[in-house]
Amino acid sequence: xxxxxxxxxxxxxxxNYWRAATLVRTEKSLKFASSHRFRTIPNSxxxxxxxxxxxxxxxxxxxxxxxxxxxxxxxSNVAAGVPxxxxxxxxxxxxxxxxxxAALDRFLAELIEEKLIETAESGAEEVQSAPxxxxxxxxxxYRDMQDLMALDPPMPILDEQPD
Amino acid sequence: xxxxxARFAQGYALPGPELKRLLRIALGIGEDAHSPESLRxxxxxxxxxxxxxxxxxxxxxxxNGKAEGLSPDIQAKLQAAxxxxxxxxxxxxxxxxxxxxxxxETSAPxxxxxxxxxxxxxxxxxxxRHCHDLDLLVREMTGARAAMQxxxxxxxxxxxGLRHASGMTARLHxxxxxxxxxxxxxxxxxxxxxxxxxxxxxxLLAAPTDVLLxxxxxxxxxxxxxxxxxxxxxxxxxADSIEWEALDRLPAPDRLFAARALSLLAEEFSAPxxxxxxxxxxxxPFGEVLESLKRMARWKGRKALLREGLAALMG
Numbered sequence: 150x151x152x153x154x155x156x157x158x159x160x161x162x163x164x165n166y167w168r169a170a171t172l173v174r175t176e177k178s179l180k181f182a183s184s185h186r187f188r189t190i191p192n193s194x195x196x197x198x199x200x201x202x203x204x205x206x207x208x209x210x211x212x213x214x215x216x217x218x219x220x221x222x223x224x225s226n227v228a229a230g231v232p233x234x235x236x237x238x239x240x241x242x243x244x245x246x247x248x249x250x251a252a253l254d255r256f257l258a259e260l261i262e263e264k265l266i267e268t269a270e271s272g273a274e275e276v277q278s279a280p281x282x283x284x285x286x287x288x289x290x291y292r293d294m295q296d297l298m299a300l301d302p303p304m305p306i307l308d309e310q311p312d
Numbered sequence: 313x314x315x316x317x318a319r320f321a322q323g324y325a326l327p328g329p330e331l332k333r334l335l336r337i338a339l340g341i342g343e344d345a346h347s348p349e350s351l352r353x354x355x356x357x358x359x360x361x362x363x364x365x366x367x368x369x370x371x372x373x374x375x376n377g378k379a380e381g382l383s384p385d386i387q388a389k390l391q392a393a394x395x396x397x398x399x400x401x402x403x404x405x406x407x408x409x410x411x412x413x414x415x416x417e418t419s420a421p422x423x424x425x426x427x428x429x430x431x432x433x434x435x436x437x438x439x440x441r442h443c444h445d446l447d448l449l450v451r452e453m454t455g456a457r458a459a460m461q462x463x464x465x466x467x468x469x470x471x472x473g474l475r476h477a478s479g480m481t482a483r484l485h486x487x488x489x490x491x492x493x494x495x496x497x498x499x500x501x502x503x504x505x506x507x508x509x510x511x512x513x514x515x516l517l518a519a520p521t522d523v524l525l526x527x528x529x530x531x532x533x534x535x536x537x538x539x540x541x542x543x544x545x546x547x548x549x550x551a552d553s554i555e556w557e558a559l560d561r562l563p564a565p566d567r568l569f570a571a572r573a574l575s576l577l578a579e580e581f582s583a584p585x586x587x588x589x590x591x592x593x594x595x596x597p598f599g600e601v602l603e604s605l606k607r608m609a610r611w612k613g614r615k616a617l618l619r620e621g622l623a624a625l626m627g
Contacts, residue, residue, distance in 0.1 A: 190574055197395045204391040208399075232455060289388065295529035296359040297369055298396050301444055302479025305399030 180254065183234025187227045187257070188269035192306050196226050201281050205265055206294070208305055213291050214263065218284030219245065225257060230272010233257075239276040247285040256286040263290070314446035327539050330357070332580055334365065335539060338372045339546055341582050346379040357423050367442040370397035371543065373413055374440035380626070398439040401431070407464070407476055408446050414459040415450065420447070422450040422456065423505050425488060425518035425526045428546055432510065433517070434547035443545075445473070446482035448497050449501070456484050488526045490533045494527055496561060497525060520551035521558050528573040542581065549583045556589055 189196065193209035203221040205214040216224055219240070224234050233253070240249045260266045294300075327335060337345045337354045344350050345404045358365045373394035377387070383461045408428070415422050424432075424447075433440035437478060450456040457474065461467070465474040465482060474482045487498045508517035519527065559570050571594045577583035578590055 195395060197391065197398075198480050200390070202387075204395055206392055206396055206399075208396075213388070213392040213396075215384065215391070217384070229338055271404075289384070291385070291388060291392070293359070293389075294392065294396070296361070297355070298366055298393050303400065303403045303476065304478065305396065305403050 157301045181233045184270040186230045187266040217287040220286035222280040245283040340375040369393040405511040409513035410463045413513040420451045423516040521555045524548040532569040
């Protein structure tokens, strides 16, 4: 479990990912309770999932990501706030050829480290579908967004945040 | 490209071979437009900040995002570009809608044409058209500017434009074209416009024919043209309700510009322009040309272009 007092970002928002990321740096194997839920960081992360492949943009950092293996499916469910236990059970039912708990923990730790998800209090109870791709989840990081996109204002969502 | 058209293209700030190929790939024109090699070639150039072509990225993503044989990194780039622009354009339209609604509270609803109008009606999806700033046609300037300023826009010092708190810029216009007014489209564009809704705000949408004319004629007023007009015209021409006889009602120089622009679009970008229209000679009564030149004397770029166009026609 992640236990810490909330920190605040420069934008004044509660910043749960900070405490999670701190733990990632000190613990090699991050374990989450089966009831633990996450959500995407509001106002800075946008994502789209097509055919179980996710593309995620952190608008605040200007970095974008794609997923491989069953990463897109995991992302969909993590972003929907499905408890980790339900996600693990669905993966186990699909009998993938990788060690589920370790791979899921690594993947979640990376999402936290990249400031894409934070702890949530509520969300969907069940996964929406079975995972279609059985390979180990991976997050691919791209840092060339500024080379490729017209970044003139308005920024997508950041300027809606309160001071 | 024929010699006459090539000379005209120079004056009209039309694309050279490389940009032409890029535009064709972004528009999905030609057999090799969707090949991984073409997309890699296009991405390398769009990513070059010196070229100022990043506005093409969302269109490239919309037309080629599902092309076969793409490497995962190219797919991710295209998807990310589209996703980013989707979110951005949603924010853009919300800000625009807020301003449009406020203007409409005290006067006639504003009118949208060209980029934003085409983005909402003709492009494959809204995010395929990157809108750099918001252009609105209004009936009355002072009240419209005041209304804009109530929705987070502020006047830009020493410029006619307005800037929103988000950084987004906007320009209000009384006429579709720069200059001192008097163009037939000034009133016709309002008369033929239809009610439309932009993110919940009532606005007027220029008729497809007027959007096309506005798109292909505006560059003739600009000293430094921008290739967006080609892409916009490509989608404007896809409308099935273009009234081609409207070309005959244009003033003399505009008939020339429209004819040359349509020729180029048909020849280089496979635009669906009726063959009989392209084959028809453009009649330019001398008196009408002279009168137009006098009226537009202070628009140096347009005058120069007209000179180029006349030379091309006679060439």
